[in-house]
Amino acid sequence: MTSLMEKPASTRQLKVAREIQKALAEIIRSKGMAAWGGALVTVSEVRISPDLSVAKVFVSIFPSDHQQSVMAMLEENLGRIRGELGHAMAKQLRIVPELVFLLDTSLDYAQHIEDLLKK
Secondary structure (H helix, E strand, O other): OOOOOOOOOOHHHHHHHHHHHHHHHHHHHHHOHHHHOOOEEEEEEEEEOOOOOEEEEEEEEEOHHHHHHHHHHHHHOHHHHHHHHHHHOOOOOOOOOEEEEEEOOHHHHHHHHHHHHHO
16 A cells, blocks of 8 residues: 555565565564563564665554553564564565554454444
8 A cells, every 4th residue: 555655665675575574473473472461463564665774564463452562562672673683584685674663553443343333
């Protein structure tokens, strides 16, 4: 999904974003749910800048009442997570992009729509 002002992602951007998504999902999964306060954390999407220097990482957190605490934990561990990503992708990337974690609220939105339809 791109806004009117953004250029569509190149094939390279899409491939790198997909590999980053896989690696980050494994890094987060390997820590276990206990590390995230019992929440299930899923990397739902990664969008990377054209110069591959910044990756926006969209995470989905269940249950939703854990969102603030998990986002805080991700921010606190940003350097460590980026280091693990660099280690995991050392052969694919010369420079590990800066990571920006964003909350994916699409599940909450879908639940809200479903609740409205039930009324």
